[in-house]
Amino acid sequence: MTHEEKRAWIMLVVSVVAYAVYAAVVLSRAGGALTATPYAGTLLWTVGGAIVANIVAEIGIGVVNPRAPRTRDVRDREIGRLGDHVGQAFVVIGAVSAMLMALAEWHWFWIANVIYLCFVLSAVVGSLAKVIVYRRGVPQW
Template identity: 40%
Template sequence: MSSEEKQSWIYALVAVVVPLVYFATVLSKVPGTDVATIGYVWPMFTAIGVGIGANIVLNITAAIISPREAGRTDERDRQINRRGEHVGFYVMSVAAIVPLGLAMARIDQFWIANALYLAFVLAALTSSVVKIVAYRRGF
């Protein structure tokens, strides 16, 4: 497995685990509560920071475990990365319509922010899955 494929797996793992914890924590407060009173800002900042930090630490750990593969990329890796990022961009572009619509409908900021965060999560996860599939099934 190339280092680029490992990075895609790590990114996918982080893109699933961290948001699941965030959404489980924050959305569990929604039933029976006015969402305007739910403190979501710092938990969201924390989730974003933990996601970035976990991605960095796990990628460094993978490079330490397999130092010969670290940093080696070829044209196929670059094409797969480009394709995954391209698809992720389109997912983000389409998913961003939801928070935009919520803002236009003057829905509470809580829902707008969480919809935007979910759009980023979906884009990251889609990008990783596209890359993993390209590595596994061919490009």
């Protein structure tokens, strides 16, 4: 397993766990309407925690196997580009959705959550695409 594939796995796992923690905390606090639930602090902490967890996990991989090559070859760059393109679609979907929700004057709770969900989907789907391509090979179109 290459270093870049390990990074994709880390991003995939950390993104899913962070969003699951966020959803669990927000839903456990919901007493009535979700829009009245405090979410901003939890959102910021889970995003920050995911960033820190990702960095710590990558450092951990470097410590466990310090002699593993970290160079990226052409295949790694192609896979990285493909995964980024696949994941980028969800960033655009999130931005357009948030814009439409703001124009419709939806509550900011829903706008913030759709943006966060689309960022998570971007990371998950992009990382999943990278892992699949690492396992099955670069598709020939």
